[in-house]
Amino acid sequence: MVDLVIKNANIVSEYGIFQGAIAIKDGKIAALGRDDSMPPATETIEANGHYLLPGGVDPHVHIRYPGGAHREDFTTGTWAAAAGGATTIIEHPISSPPQYSTDILLNRVNAVKEQAIVDVAFLGAAGGEKLDHIRPIAESGIVGYKTFLHAAPEGREKEFIGLTMKDNYELFKGFQEAAKTGLPIAAHAEDNDVVSGLIAEFRAEGKTTPIYHARSRPAVAEVLAVERLLRMARETDAELYLVHISVPEAVRLAAEARRKGQRVFIETCPHYLLLTEAELEKHGPYAKCNPPLRTSEEIEAMWECVAEGLIDTIGSDHGPFTIEEKEKGYPDIFAAPAGFPGLEVRLPLMLTAVKENKLSIQRAVELLSTNPSKIFGLYPRKGALRVGSDADIVLVDMETPFTVDQNMMLGKSKGIAKVYEGWELYGRVVKTIVRGKTVYCDGRIMADPGYGEWLRRD
Ligand SMILES: [Zn+2]
Incomplete structure (x- = not known):
């Protein structure tokens, strides 16, 4: 039994792109493969064919x-x-x-x-x-x-x-x-x-x-x-x-x-x-x-x-x-x-x-x-979709364009974000997952301050 399976995603791994699923247990990547090869999970997310990248x-x-x-x-x-x-x-x-x-x-x-x-x-x-x-x-x-x-x-x-x-x-x-x-x-x-x-x-x-x-x-x-x-x-x-x-x-x-x-x-x-x-x-x-x-x-x-x-x-x-x-x-x-x-x-x-x-x-x-x-000495814990790496994942929508709007930004300095204002872009971030936990989903923050960890060089 794993904690989470994300299925029906276009997974971009170091070895190629494939349609499939990823399983997460205890904040780490537990498996990658075809949708029907995944272990049973407490929670399943349907990715609707969105691209799944390493965070x-x-x-x-x-x-x-x-x-x-x-x-x-x-x-x-x-x-x-x-x-x-x-x-x-x-x-x-x-x-x-x-x-x-x-x-x-x-x-x-x-x-x-x-x-x-x-x-x-x-x-x-x-x-x-x-x-x-x-x-x-x-x-x-x-x-x-x-x-x-x-x-x-x-x-x-x-x-x-x-x-x-x-x-x-x-x-x-x-x-x-x-x-x-x-x-x-x-x-x-x-x-x-x-x-x-x-x-x-x-x-x-x-x-x-x-x-x-x-x-x-x-x-x-x-x-x-x-x-x-x-x-x-x-x-x-x-x-x-x-x-x-x-x-x-x-x-x-x-x-x-x-x-x-x-x-x-x-x-x-x-x-x-x-x-x-x-x-x-x-x-x-x-x-x-x-x-x-x-x-x-x-x-x-x-x-x-x-x-x-x-x-x-x-x-x-x-x-x-x-x-x-x-x-x-x-x-x-x-x-x-x-x-x-x-x-x-x-x-x-x-x-x-x-x-x-x-x-x-x-x-x-x-x-x-x-x-x-x-x-910077963080690999393969970070930046890799591999079994054993931290389950840091981003799901993006490559099909539907969105418009950059500084008012929708979350950083404190959004008031000075003028150079890309109004640009039509692809790759909207649908969901961001850090060590197995969803911290951002469709414009909303889902984690409390303090969830983030300090990383030292491995
Ligand atoms: Zn700088």
């Missing part, structure tokens, strides 16, 4: 709690995750304070245990100001590190303590320390000299309309940073995870290094595959993200990189802020924070691309779930 593992999420709880906390952030079919999120420290020490990390772990409804793993902050903390925090159960190559943005110094390697000396020392732990280092790749110089120049000339955000962070800033990161990672034998890569030339540089044997992974985000810099003209600060949105030529070339298998993961870079904070971007775009919500649309955006034959559904599952789980 999403979002490798790039910012929650903000405690210092930025007005932007997002672990309850609202994991509601948003569940609504977007993510059963695991990997939290990146831009929080006040960022988790550069074990105390700060454990404080946030407690918040997960009280607030979350899906499972949460943490990256630790690694930075030049807190070199002594880099190794000790690895023992506390982080799944990797996060660092930035630029100084803290103006006015947000507290959110970036111990999180930046602002010059080559700090980068060298920081990478040496982090490499000793064997954990991957997630790095934000933009060259500080180019970016801060251009911002100062544009401000002095009064060029502060939204498009100057894109002009101030040209493709070459990302390429230069990727070159430097690859070199430093090779020097220190560090495993490098390049977050939100937006420029095809940067992808190809990293892919070439990998071909030569370097341990490097490449993440991009739906917005670098779907939105052009023209969104800045339309939505101003609400379309401001770092790196900035690019041109349609670059987007096309990014899709070629996806098709060639050069991209490893798709993260949402869920970046919650308030309307008030975003409105600071009028009239000076440089005064607004960068980032917008992405948790609730990551899966449907990519499944719509599947519907448009831009990639296969199996490839989408690798990018959205299996690969992030493997890279």
Whole structure:
């Protein structure tokens, strides 16, 4: 006798797609197979031919709690995750304070245990100001590190303590320390000299309309940073995870290094595959993200990189802020924070691309779930439809389109979710199951805060 059987589903496993059923017992997957081969169950769900995928593992999420709880906390952030079919999120420290020490990390772990409804793993902050903390925090159960190559943005110094390697000396020392732990280092790749110089120049000339955000962070800033990161990672034998890569030339540089044997992974985000810099003209600060949105030529070339298998993961870079904070971007775009919500649309955006034959559904599952789980040491517990794996499952409707409506979103930052508003998408999340329990069903949250667990690296 098992707890639950979901039958008549289109199951997307690592080995192929088949019409059938999945059985769950004690929060784990107990069997996969034909509908008539399932053991008797306490409860049976009829999937009506919907697609059944491993729950999403979002490798790039910012929650903000405690210092930025007005932007997002672990309850609202994991509601948003569940609504977007993510059963695991990997939290990146831009929080006040960022988790550069074990105390700060454990404080946030407690918040997960009280607030979350899906499972949460943490990256630790690694930075030049807190070199002594880099190794000790690895023992506390982080799944990797996060660092930035630029100084803290103006006015947000507290959110970036111990999180930046602002010059080559700090980068060298920081990478040496982090490499000793064997954990991957997630790095934000933009060259500080180019970016801060251009911002100062544009401000002095009064060029502060939204498009100057894109002009101030040209493709070459990302390429230069990727070159430097690859070199430093090779020097220190560090495993490098390049977050939100937006420029095809940067992808190809990293892919070439990998071909030569370097341990490097490449993440991009739906917005670098779907939105052009023209969104800045339309939505101003609400379309401001770092790196900035690019041109349609670059987007096309990014899709070629996806098709060639050069991209490893798709993260949402869920970046919650308030309307008030975003409105600071009028009239000076440089005064607004960068980032917008992405948790609730990551899966449907990519499944719509599947519907448009831009990639296969199996490839989408690798990018959205299996690969992030493997890279951050959570596999095969997470990101796999296998006997013995956690029963983390998402059921999606690939037949009926739905319209993105920011008012229906569950994240605290829905007010700034403008860039996809009104888009017609496929892949509506029907049901999200975490460790055998339905946490989200047809727009409603079904789990209490605290159901979510903190995940350590296996
Ligand atoms: Zn981010």
